[in-house]
Amino acid sequence: MALVIETPAGGLPAGNPSAPGDPGGPVTSERAAGATLAEGALAEAAQAGGDGPDVPGGRSRTMTIVGHVALALLGIVCVFPIYWMYTTSLRRPQDVYKLTVLPWPLSTSSYSQALDQLDLARLMLNTTIVAILTAAGQLLTSLLAAYAFAVWGFPGKRLLYLGFVGTWLVPFQVTMLPNYVLLHQLGLLNSLAGVIVPNVVSALGVLLLRQHLDSFPKELLEAARIDGRGSWTTLWTVVVPNLRAALTALGILLLVNAWNEYFWPAMVLQRGPSVLQLGINGYLNSAEGDNWGPLTAAAGLACLPIFALYLALQRHVINGFVRSGLR
Amino acid sequence: MSRITVENVTRRYGGTTAVDAVSLDVADGDFLVLLGPSGCGKSTLLRTIAGLVAPSEGRVLVDDRDVTDVPARGRDLAMVFQSYALYPHLTVARNIGFPLRARRLRRAEVRRRVGEVADALELSALLDRRPRELSGGQRQRVALGRALVRDPGAFLMDEPLSNLDAQLRTATRTEITELHRRLRRTFVYVTHDQVEAMTMATSVAVLNRGRLEQIGPPTEVYDRPASAFVAGFLGSPPMNLLAAEVIHRDGQLHAVAAGVNVPLGIAVPRRSPDDAAGEPARSVLLGIRPEHLRVTSSAAAMTAATDATAAEAAASASGSDGPVTALRGVVRTVENLGSEEIAYCVVGDGEVSVRARRPAGFAVGDAVALAVDPGQTHLFDRESGRRLVWRPDPHPAVPSARVPVAT
Numbered sequence: 001m002a003l004v005i006e007t008p009a010g011g012l013p014a015g016n017p018s019a020p021g022d023p024g025g026p027v028t029s030e031r032a033a034g035a036t037l038a039e040g041a042l043a044e045a046a047q048a049g050g051d052g053p054d055v056p057g058g059r060s061r062t063m064t065i066v067g068h069v070a071l072a073l074l075g076i077v078c079v080f081p082i083y084w085m086y087t088t089s090l091r092r093p094q095d096v097y098k099l100t101v102l103p104w105p106l107s108t109s110s111y112s113q114a115l116d117q118l119d120l121a122r123l124m125l126n127t128t129i130v131a132i133l134t135a136a137g138q139l140l141t142s143l144l145a146a147y148a149f150a151v152w153g154f155p156g157k158r159l160l161y162l163g164f165v166g167t168w169l170v171p172f173q174v175t176m177l178p179n180y181v182l183l184h185q186l187g188l189l190n191s192l193a194g195v196i197v198p199n200v201v202s203a204l205g206v207l208l209l210r211q212h213l214d215s216f217p218k219e220l221l222e223a224a225r226i227d228g229r230g231s232w233t234t235l236w237t238v239v240v241p242n243l244r245a246a247l248t249a250l251g252i253l254l255l256v257n258a259w260n261e262y263f264w265p266a267m268v269l270q271r272g273p274s275v276l277q278l279g280i281n282g283y284l285n286s287a288e289g290d291n292w293g294p295l296t297a298a299a300g301l302a303c304l305p306i307f308a309l310y311l312a313l314q315r316h317v318i319n320g321f322v323r324s325g326l327r
Numbered sequence: 328m329s330r331i332t333v334e335n336v337t338r339r340y341g342g343t344t345a346v347d348a349v350s351l352d353v354a355d356g357d358f359l360v361l362l363g364p365s366g367c368g369k370s371t372l373l374r375t376i377a378g379l380v381a382p383s384e385g386r387v388l389v390d391d392r393d394v395t396d397v398p399a400r401g402r403d404l405a406m407v408f409q410s411y412a413l414y415p416h417l418t419v420a421r422n423i424g425f426p427l428r429a430r431r432l433r434r435a436e437v438r439r440r441v442g443e444v445a446d447a448l449e450l451s452a453l454l455d456r457r458p459r460e461l462s463g464g465q466r467q468r469v470a471l472g473r474a475l476v477r478d479p480g481a482f483l484m485d486e487p488l489s490n491l492d493a494q495l496r497t498a499t500r501t502e503i504t505e506l507h508r509r510l511r512r513t514f515v516y517v518t519h520d521q522v523e524a525m526t527m528a529t530s531v532a533v534l535n536r537g538r539l540e541q542i543g544p545p546t547e548v549y550d551r552p553a554s555a556f557v558a559g560f561l562g563s564p565p566m567n568l569l570a571a572e573v574i575h576r577d578g579q580l581h582a583v584a585a586g587v588n589v590p591l592g593i594a595v596p597r598r599s600p601d602d603a604a605g606e607p608a609r610s611v612l613l614g615i616r617p618e619h620l621r622v623t624s625s626a627a628a629m630t631a632a633t634d635a636t637a638a639e640a641a642a643s644a645s646g647s648d649g650p651v652t653a654l655r656g657v658v659r660t661v662e663n664l665g666s667e668e669i670a671y672c673v674v675g676d677g678e679v680s681v682r683a684r685r686p687a688g689f690a691v692g693d694a695v696a697l698a699v700d701p702g703q704t705h706l707f708d709r710e711s712g713r714r715l716v717w718r719p720d721p722h723p724a725v726p727s728a729r730v731p732v733a734t
Binding site: 241 | 409415429477
């Protein structure tokens with residue numbers, strides 16, 4: 001007498017090697033058949049020239065290549081002007097109109113000329129002050145407004161929000177003159193404050209942050225309320241730390257916009273302090289006519305802080321814009 | 328320690344009423360489960376108690392103090408959310424300590440209490456992790472810890488187990504019950520899971536479409552459902568509800584329908600010979616739990632399975648001794664639950680589920696005869712759905728509703 005493992009009545013399940021009984025024939029032969037089948041399929045795929053999709057329903061390799069080539073061409077078109085700007089700035093003054101792709105021999109004379117003729121450090125500082133204060137102001141007002149719109153319910157909310165967004169649709173040219181008159185009355189013309197103050201609210205910022213805040217988990221806000229936080233402390237201890245990616249992305253966008261702003265500073269700063277974009281423009285209207293060498297050199301320098309910023313915070317920018325909400 | 332009283336609370340959202348004039352009293356140390364299908368208003372009611380939602384009408388009292396207009400943080404209530412609502416940017420330790428920091432406790436004190444709670448919940452090894460690095464069960468514990476650390480008067484829980492897998496849910500259920508016994512605090516717990524309600528609660532409040540259907544200990548809610556809704560919601564499968572007529576027969580009340588002839592165990596003295604004929608029949612819903620139905624014979628030979636007259640004949644033939652065949656039907660499907668079997672039988676134009684220990688020998692297509700103890704039948708009003716009880720009045724011979732008919 002002995003205990004034996006029960007054998008299923010209907011025979012062995014195929015391909016179960018641990019089952020006792022016949023260890024041989026049908027199982028192995030079946031496997032072999034399977035193998036040849038798979039090989040056949042592989043051979044077929046190879047005959048098709050590798051043109052089949054990698055994933056079922058995926059795109060074929062040809063399509064992928066075409067797509068990449070198209071994207072690469074588009075990328076070149078986008079990058080070329082910037083490349084040409086730096087190339088021109090590095091040519092010798094007499095080579096400025098040459099069309100060689102590589103600037104040779106290299107020369108930094110355009111840069112020294114730009115630095116001689118422009119107080120670049122001063123311009124850079126002014127631009128930095130204007131850009132940082134404008135962006136910070138816009139970020140703060142956007143955050144507060146978006147928080148109120150997303151989290152609170154109050155009468156007239158929809159109307160107020162539409163009004164807010166509506167200001168985004170009003171062209172700059174419409175508000176330009178009233179703003180100018182107001183600045184004149186406030187005595188802020190020809191000062192950096194005059195450039196900053198009318199721009200501290202950004203409808204775009206409110207719009208973008210509200211989208212992010214609408215998808216912010218409401219239970220987190222409720223948990224904070226239960227845990228004893230008021231609305232203001234909830235904003236700073238719960239919302240802002242979890243909104244960093246969106247805030248960084250928006251902050252960079254606003255900073256770049258403020259940095260590149262030309263028209264409004266040109267109106268406000270007709271005398272007194274100046275900013276980079278105005279200084280560079282001076283070259284186009286200078287007495288000797290178009291002075292492309294120093295112009296491109298100054299423009300190239302003006303771009304560097306933005307490039308540096310983007311490189312440093314690239315990950316956040318992509319996260320902030322690609323993801324529409326928080327996870 | 329908190330006693331929570333809800334007085335006539337109504338909450339409307341636009342045209343819909345989520346909570347409709349609910350009043351209940353949760354005694355200090357009670358474990359009240361708010362039970363009901365999704366959309367019945369149980370979560371809204373809990374949020375009203377928590378102070379996250381303001382009632383449109385009515386009052387909320389904690390320890391007889393009116394807190395209707397007191398913000399959530401002033402109510403001394405802690406809440407565990409369905410999604411746990413852990414702060415993703417904070418470590419476990421800082422998540423648990425968050426309510427204490429919000430109350431500006433000293434740092435050393437915060438650390439001491441977080442340590443205590445973490446020990447109790449076996450979270451000590453995880454204090455430096457962030458919520459996304461935790462498993463579902465661990466997150467649930469952190470959420471519990473964040474509520475515990477405040478040592479609140481009462482705990483509010485909104486389906487805290489619904490995101491856990493079945494095994495973990497059972498274990499956590501026991502832990503929460505244990506916690507309630509140890510802390511002796513008031514718990515208000517929202518769930519749609521009747522097993523949680525039956526196993527954890529000291530009292531269950533069943534809600535339906537914003538209204539309170541019944542409140543009482545789990546056994547009472549199960550054994551004496553106050554309405555057809557409660558009867559049909561609790562139990563798995565729920566109570567069988569059959570449309571029937573209550574009539575006089577042989578000095579007793581019977582509930583009859585096609586294939587149904589259930590003696591109700593209520594003797595009615597016959598006042599005159601033609602009395603029975605003159606009585607109007609009363610339309611009711613007859614309720615019988617699946618586990619209270621017994622198979623008297625699988626009666627394969629019976630041909631007129633759904634014939635009421637055959638059932639009556641069998642009932643009168645078998646007399647008072649031995650099981651009385653009350654229902655006749657045909658097995659439609661059989662479910663095997665391992666320890667038990669559930670047979671779904673067609674009876675008349677309705678369906679009846681029968682629960683029996685395995686092997687019960689049900690086979691699809693079998694004709695079955697079923698018996699039930701008269702004490703285990705329930706009657707509900709056809710219109711209002713409220714429970715009917717027999718009141719031996721001198722005059723009316725038809726059972727009347729104990730509870731006034733509510734529309």
